[in-house]
Amino acid sequence: MPTPKDIDTLDEAAARAELADLARRLAEANVAYHGDDAPEISDADYDRLKARNAAIEARFPHLKRSDSPTEMVGAAPAEGFSKVTHAVPMLSLSNAFAAEEIEEFDRRIRRYLNLADDASLAYTAEPKIDGLSLSLRYEKGVLVQAATRGDGTTGENVTANARTIADIPERLDGAPELLEVRGEVYMSHPDFAALNERQSARGGKTFANPRNAAAGSLRQLDAEITRDRPLRFFAYAWGALSDPLAETQKGAIDRLEALGFATNPLTALSDGPAEMLRHYAAIEEQRATLGYDIDGVVYKVDDLALQRRLGFRSTTPRWALAHKFPAELAWTRLEAIDIQVGRTGALSPVARLTPVTVGGVVVSNATLHNEDYIAGRDSKGQQIRDGKDIRVGDWVQVYRAGDVIPKVADVDLSKRPDDAQPYAFPTECPECGSDAVREEGDAVRRCTGGLICPAQAVEKLKHFVSRAAFDIEGLGAKQVEQFHADGWIAEPADIFSLRDRFGSGIQQLKNREGWGEKSAANLFDAIDDKRQIPLARLIFALGIRHVGESASNLLALHYGTWEALETAVSEAAEQSGPAWEDLIGIDGVGAVMAGSLVSTLNQDAERASIARLLEHLEVEPAQRADTDGSPVAGKTVVFTGTLERMTRAEAKAMAERLGAKVSGSVSARTDYLVAGPGAGSKAKKAAELGIETLDEEAWLTLIGNA
Incomplete structure (x- = not known):
């Protein structure tokens, strides 16, 4: 984790650039881990990046981005499954790594609830299972639906698969009329080893670790394959309920156990941080002998009434925290450094390693972040790793805590080959030969080739069809690469003109390897199905730098229609004036993201490309939640000063629930x-502009009991 001194050395420009880089990398990591079951960075790397992001945001709160990693949960549902909208969102947890953070978590809870430091406050502490989140919906005691977490709002319907898991009851006696049980699907160590032996004997795919095996097994389109896999389930939470399970977290877990669910026997009550940390240490001591993977301990406020008061941030509950275990380490040889080019032109160095087993998983690739990291310095030129650079041929220390690509953490200079040379980071794009430049304050070097760079063009198209964007069934990354190489698609509009350009389209496509008449027809039908698209998905699909999924939703809700957004962006071209002030005034939209949006959409080539795309689309206006009767629906509200009846966070959340737009500036x-x-x-x-100013009592009177 970065030290406070490291964070303190950042200036505002460097902080903006690093937050942008962190948002991109963590968003890509979420899709790889939650959506594809093919993670690309380690759990430890992911946690460190999120911790780094949080530390920078804490120092520069005004720079928090609309696509901040704190706004992300999981990834969109996979192709092949029907979608399930969760009645109650399935959120992620905030992470902690040190005892001081657990103590601060307790202090934060007490401040929010206005509890004295010496007041009793009980927490549950339970192992954090390293598996796949699953939600089970029971109606009148009968299992009617099972769904993965997906992106937290929409998951995959895996009901048939869930019915094959012995730990999941088909019927419940004495349950509430509606009960949504949540928990984790996992695989034990002995069952995982036996599965890999069977897979190897059959010549089938073997798995890197139990989590991947569990996720891959649950997300099979053929439930008989899932039935053949030894999956288990721990229940630890709930969603929609017709009647409460209990008055406390522990009581509710005990109720789930009484109903027939497997719950974790290590779950215990702790009164305050000291007991929480003792329970953490006790679980960590047993970790190697549990027979299943855990990656930390989860703490939750026990009193459910207090949980309701504490509520939620955008993607995490205030009343819960995951205390993660440290990463695991190994040493191996760095054989090569490859450069990959992303959709924004970023040149990302990847270490190719002599395969090594780290924590039971064989790894052969690692992230090297950027050229400064390779050179042994941070973006301000300060030393990291005591200034040791990384060279091909070095003996390097890598670490991981989960099932993904590790990070190169250190170098053993005593084993450095005599002929090892400092790594020269390319100044030209390896894909197109264009200059690769590094702007002031940016940690990343980027290709300037734009649309002429095949890597950027292909990555932009992959992003366009990704699950959170247009999500065209049958048109994934592999197909995009094939069609681009064949010259069939060069920009998004080309996707929607494929059928017209090829007549029926089927004849040319069905003769290609991997395609038949039915699959070709299905693809063109799937493309036609996406000619009607919600505004937020369109904005996200454009792949504008700094504009992530969360930011796209904010922009869609604020402007309502593409025409309104386009007009506002045109009027804000000079990054000044009322339209610009309105844009950066959107709560969660910063100047960096707004500048990227404005500069991108005011480029002639970009606007022409979007215009060609829009000829094929019907863009659905953004719809706000039903707030009929709310006196502030559609109104723009700014909070300032110290509120006495509630915190600013509570007031903001209440205003948004009532349909108001909360802005950060007047x-x-x-x-x-x-x-x-x-x-x-x-x-x-506000006084100068003649805007109505309310004190807290007047605000509460205005919104009444809405």
Whole structure:
């Protein structure tokens, strides 16, 4: 983890650049891990990146991005399964790594609830199972649906597969009329070893670790394959309920056990951080002998009434925390450094390693981040690894905590070959030969080739058809590469003109390897099915740098239609004036993201490409939640100063539930400023603009019991 001193050396420009890089890398990691069951970075790397992101955001809160990793949960559902919308979102957990963070978690809870430091506050502590999250819906005691977490809002319907797992009851006696049980599907170590032996004997695919095996087994289109896999299930939570299970977290878990679910026997109550840490240490001591993989301990406030008061952030509950275990280490030889080019032109170095087993998994690749990391320095030129650079032929230390590509952490100079040379990071794109430049404040070197760079063109097209974007069934990364190489598609609009350009389209396609008449017809039908697309998905699909899925939703909700967004972006071309102020005033939209949006959409070539695409599409306007009767639905509200009846976080969440737009700055488009004691410049600006200013009592009177 970065040290406080390291974070303190960042200036604002470097912080913006690093937050952008972290958002990109973590978003890609989420898709690889949750969506594809093919993770590309280690759990430890992922946690460190998220911790780094959180530390930078804490120092520069005004730079928090709309696509911040704190806004991400999982990944979109996979192709091949019907979709299930979760009645209650399946959220992720905030992570902690040190005892001090557990103590701060407890202090944060007490501050939010206005509890004294010496007041009793019980928490549950339970092992964090390293498996695949699953939600089970029971109606009148009968299992009617099972779904994966997916992106937290929409998951995959895996009901038939879940019915094959012995730990999952088909019927429950004495359960509430509606009960949604949540837990983790996993595979024990002995069952995992036996499965790999069977797979190897059959000449089939073997798995890197139990988590991958469990995820791959549950997400089989053929339930008989799942039946052949030894899957287990621990219940630890719930979603939709017709009646409460209990008044406490522990009581609810005990109720689930009484209903027939397997629950973890190591779950225990702890009164405060000291007991929580003792339980963590006890679980860690047993980790190697449990017979299944865990990667930490989860703490939850035990009192469910307090959980309801604490509520949720955008993607995590305030009342829970995952205390992760340290990473595992190994040493191996660095054989080569390869450069990969992403859709934004970023040149990413990848270490090719002599295969080594780390924590039971054979790994042969590692991330090297960027040229500074290879050279042994950070983006400000300060030393890391005591200034030791990384060279081909070096004996390097790698670490991981899960089932994915590790990070090169250190170098053993005593084993460095005499002929090892410092690595010269390329200044030209290895794909197209264009200059690869590094802008001031950016940690990444980028190809300047744009659309002439085949790697960027292909990666942009892959992004366009990704699950959170257009999600065209039958048109994935492999097909995009094939069609681009054949000259069939060069930009998104070409996808929607394929059938017209090829007549029926089927004849040419069905003669290609891997295609038949039925699969070709299905592809063209799938393309036609996506000619109607929600505005947020369209924005995200364009692959604009810094504009992630969360930011796309914010923009869609704020502007409503593509035409309104396009007009606003045109008016904000100079990055000044009312349209620009309105854009950067969207809560969660920073100047960096807004600048990228404006500069991209005001490029002639980009606008022409989008115009060609829109000729084929019907873009659905964004729809807000039903807020009929809300006096602030559609209004723009700014909060400032200190609120006394509730925290700013609670007030903001309440306003958004009522359909209001919460902005971080006052502009001519602001409808209400809610000002508590200590209000400063925002109150003054509101007065100058004639905007109605309310104190906390007036705000609560306005919204009433809505």
